[in-house]
Amino acid sequence: MSIDISLIPYIVIIYSSLLSVFITYLVVKERDLLLATVLTLTQGISYSLLYLLLMAPDLVLTYIPVSVGVVPLLLFLLVKKTERFER
Amino acid sequence: MSDLLISLAFRTAMIAFVFNTAIALYGVLSRPSLIKKFLCLIMFTDSINIFAIFIGFRYIPGSYPSPPILEDIPTSVRDIERLISMAVDPLPQAMILTAIVIGIACNMFLLSLILMYYKHYGTTDIHVTEEAEAYEETLE
Amino acid sequence: MNRKDVILALSLALLVLALSLTITFEGLGPITPTDLRSIGASFILNSYNPWSIGLTSFSLNAVTAIVWDYRGLDTIYETTVLFASIVAILVVLRGYIELRGLGAKGLSDIAKCATKIIIPLIVVYGLATAIHGHLTPGGGFQGGAIAVVAATLATAVFSIEYLYEWGLNTSKLMLLRLSGLLAIVLTSLSIVIIGVLSGSNAYILQNMAKNDSILSMPRTLLDTPLAGSIFLYNLFEFLIVFSGLTFAIMVLILREDELKNINEVAEAYE
Secondary structure, eight states, X not given: OOOOGGGHHHHHHHHHHHHHHHHHHHXXXXXXXXXXXXXXXXXXXXXXXXXXXXXXXXXXXXXHHIIIIIHHHHHHXXXXXXXXXXX | OHHHHHHHHHHHHHHHHHHHHHHHHHHHHHOOBHHHHHHHHXXXXXXXXXHHXXXXXXXXXXXXXXXXXXXXXXXXXXXXXXXXXXXXXXXXXXXXXXXXXXXXXXXXXXXXXXXXXXXXXXXXXXXXXXXXXHXXXXXX | OOHHHHHHHHHHHHHHHXXXXXXXXXXXXXXXXXXXXXXXXXXXXXXXXXXXXXTOOOOSBHHHHIIIIITHHHHHHHHHXXXXXXXXXXXXXXXXXXXXXSOOOOSOHHHHHHHHHHHHHHHHHXXXXXXXXXXXXXXXXXXXXHHHHHHHHHHHHSOHHHHHHTTOOHHHHHHHHHHHHHHHHHHHHHHHHHHHHHTOOOOTTOOSOBTTBOOOOOOEETTEEOOTHHHHHHHHHHHHHHHHHHHHHHHHTOOHHHHTTXXXXXXXXX
């Protein structure tokens, strides 16, 4: 079957929303805090793809350095200084 | 067929954000480690921000909307009218920009508080801290 | 899984079910409307419009015009909140000292050489995004956040010892931050000072000429449109965000020997 090329943005919106739900469930279930930080970073990437498809370029330029660059680095430092496994 | 796909896409996205909010809220309230609570708090605020951007979107049958930025100078009246008929609402974007920056500020402060908590109690697990404080009260 | 967790999970599942049903049957309104709200349309209409004299701001980017001109007081308060959080970090970790010579290596030579090439490029890209805030997507916060990534890369690849050798310590960053905040306050008051000195009507946070006041910030720079005070605000906001977040990173990366003075200072004040 042939897909109309103007429908591709909507298909990507469906895909990234479902991916973000799956990743959120994995973050709550994970016990190794280092892996949980990397999964939060991946969820930030799927949200920035959604910001781009919803036509908000100012927010993409603010959200990518904050959520993929600065906050995970500080969390890696904090996990190194405190405990790595919870419970 | 394409109308069905478009309405399905918007409904799926909104229900996915409601799911994200609920799962992240469960993670904040019921996991015992402070760093896990902090991670789930970040995801909670991010889900609410993207929900607000969704309100400002619009659906134009036949083409895709454009960001609210004018493209040519010098302009004519027809350029401005065409932009109004194709552009997305700029007001929620400005408000969420402010919200993201205030979120950065609060998260930085929370990180330094978690560091001082660890230096004082020696652990970041709230159940262990509660048992230690209850044990100290029985000693007095 | 004790009983509290099960009750919490069940009540959240009930909330999700109720909200999903309400959204699916359009109880909270139509999912995406087909036309703009009237206030959004009027913001886009007036943001670059040479024919409406009292309301325009000559900035092609409508979001930047809303953030710095139409709702400029919100943004100044938000800058103050960012400043308050940095002061709060300084209060919580009061009493730290900065020692040199504790011995740190950083990563290998290949990583250091590659990072030395990339760091100036990232800072220049952030500055370019901040200056073009009124013409393309961009602005002060965006450029500042991009430039902070260079600082985090430097603290991860080189260690903090090398940053001390480059002459960067927390007092200088705090000085830069305070001067940026002072510059923003002076820019918002600049037209009022000129109006008082020349005897004409003027408003605080004024950008372009209004109906009853003829003073305005410069509108073009040689041949590119310059949206007056929006350009200056973006430049100073870049400086503020860059220095503030780098200060927070440098304080949170301090080592154990430098932080052991905190408890003594707290007890001396009690």
